[in-house]
Amino acid sequence: MNTLCAAVSAWHPQGEKGIPQWLKLRRDVEEQLITLRGGPLEQAVEVVVLPSAEPVVLPDEEALAELRILLANARARAGLTMTALAARAGLGRTTVHQALAPGSPVPSASTVAALSKALNLSIDDLLELRRRAVGVVR
Numbered sequence: 001m002n003t004l005c006a007a008v009s010a011w012h013p014q015g016e017k018g019i020p021q022w023l024k025l026r027r028d029v030e031e032q033l034i035t036l037r038g039g040p041l042e043q044a045v046e047v048v049v050l051p052s053a054e055p056v057v058l059p060d061e062e063a064l065a066e067l068r069i070l071l072a073n074a075r076a077r078a079g080l081t082m083t084a085l086a087a088r089a090g091l092g093r094t095t096v097h098q099a100l101a102p103g104s105p106v107p108s109a110s111t112v113a114a115l116s117k118a119l120n121l122s123i124d125d126l127l128e129l130r131r132r133a134v135g136v137v138r
Helices: 001-011 016-036 059-078 082-089 093-100 109-118 123-132
Strands: none
Touching: 059 093, 059 123, 082 093, 082 109, 082 123, 093 109, 093 123, 109 123
């Protein structure tokens, strides 16, 4: 219960004031599940959707791909190995490899900033791509 309350406080637009609403919603859902277990599966269940203060923006995979392509092309133009780029950026080789590797998580803002500085790329442009790649979940 404490974890639920902490999560609601952190993410609900009304903060702690949203806890009673979430607890009521939880009770309602639990009651509906209990009813479903005892009744026919075809029984309709009302889905309650709480209003969101702001829209949900999903991560942009194309922005992440573009970010990685820009970094990889700049590394190739500079003639740097992963190890040399890591040294120039003050990062670990694994961090640099993960920042450029498809399928890896979105690199941190500090990693992107260090790589952009080491490769003489626009920090603002790359951080904007990273922001789009991460998305904003609210």
